[in-house]
Amino acid sequence: MHLRYVSIVMGVIFVVSLFAVAGAQEAKKEVTHKYVGAAGCKMCHTKDGVYESWSKTVHATAWTKLSADDQKKEELKPFYATGVSDKGELLTGIQCEACHGPGSDYKSMAIMKDKEKAVAAGLIIPDAKTCLKCHNEKAPTAALVASAKDFNFEKMKAAGAHAPAKKAEVPVQK
Numbered sequence: 001m002h003l004r005y006v007s008i009v010m011g012v013i014f015v016v017s018l019f020a021v022a023g024a025q026e027a028k029k030e031v032t033h034k035y036v037g038a039a040g041c042k043m044c045h046t047k048d049g050v051y052e053s054w055s056k057t058v059h060a061t062a063w064t065k066l067s068a069d070d071q072k073k074e075e076l077k078p079f080y081a082t083g084v085s086d087k088g089e090l091l092t093g094i095q096c097e098a099c100h101g102p103g104s105d106y107k108s109m110a111i112m113k114d115k116e117k118a119v120a121a122g123l124i125i126p127d128a129k130t131c132l133k134c135h136n137e138k139a140p141t142a143a144l145v146a147s148a149k150d151f152n153f154e155k156m157k158a159a160g161a162h163a164p165a166k167k168a169e170v171p172v173q174k
């Protein structure tokens with residue numbers, strides 16, 4: 001009797017630990033998406049006007065407007081840069097992937113064409129929370145702290161994100 005309970009308990013522990021291992025692998029998979037940089041999005045998002053529209057935003061040029069001293073401050077990098085590429089290069093400014101997530105696993109045509117697959121591969125459809133990562137009261141510069149006051153997503157989106165994609169393929173209705 002006693003032995004049987006022991007083996008049931010051991011069995012349960014074994015199954016639970018299998019789930020724990022699977023869970024850890026799942027978590028690990030999520031952090032493997034890598035940053036490719038805006039140039040990796042440009043080739044396909046030129047025709048729809050998104051790349052050009054983004055390149056004229058405050059986000060695209062935010063890094064270049066920092067003083068040489070500020071560019072050396074580690075605490076500014078998460079707010080004024082996007083991340084580090086596979087090659088170890090700092091991707092400066094608020095590039096596509098700062099809002100849409102690192103693109104290494106979703107940027108192929110086969111995946112991008114299918115929104116569900118793209119999201120599963122790391123594509124983020126940004127909402128207010130995406131912006132508040134940087135536009136918040138604890139941000140390291142006065143400009144960002146000021147922008148967090150009464151943050152209105154729709155207004156800020158119109159002013160700060162790019163224009164909506166042009167659907168070039170859609171025939172003009174007459």
Ligand code: HEC
Pocket residue numbers: 036037040041042043044045048096097100102103104107108109112113115124125165
């Ligand atoms: C190989 C071509 C290609 C590359 C490279 C590419 N995309 Fe796309 N992307 C597409 C296509 C095709 C669509 C679907 C049609 C559309 O909305 O233009 C799309 C759609 C999207 C969407 C809209 C998803 C939705 O349905 O709401 C976002 C956001 C996006 N891409 C971001 C990016 C970002 C960021 C990068 C760079 C990391 C990137 N794409 C690189 C081809 C590409």
Ligand code: HEC
Pocket residue numbers: 058059062078079080081082094098099126127130131132133134135141143144147153156157158159160161
């Ligand atoms: C990775 C950090 C980061 C993210 C994410 C981010 N921003 Fe920004 N944003 C900045 C920085 C940095 C500036 C420039 C601040 C300065 O002038 O020093 C800025 C400036 C702006 C500005 C122009 C200045 C202002 O306050 O009116 C708008 C509008 C804006 N962002 C909207 C958005 C919206 C909308 C989102 C989310 C879809 C967003 N931002 C996400 C970092 C970010």
Ligand code: HEC
Pocket residue numbers: 038041042045050051054055059094095096097098099100125126127157160161162163164165166
């Ligand atoms: C400051 C954050 C931010 C940055 C930087 C940014 N986007 Fe977006 N993007 C958004 C938001 C917000 C939306 C709209 C999401 C929604 O409400 O559907 C969007 C939508 C899109 C869409 C769908 C277009 C549409 O009209 O539905 C595409 C494609 C896209 N982004 C590509 C890009 C590419 C490529 C870059 C870089 C060249 C980029 N984005 C940079 C915030 C950003």
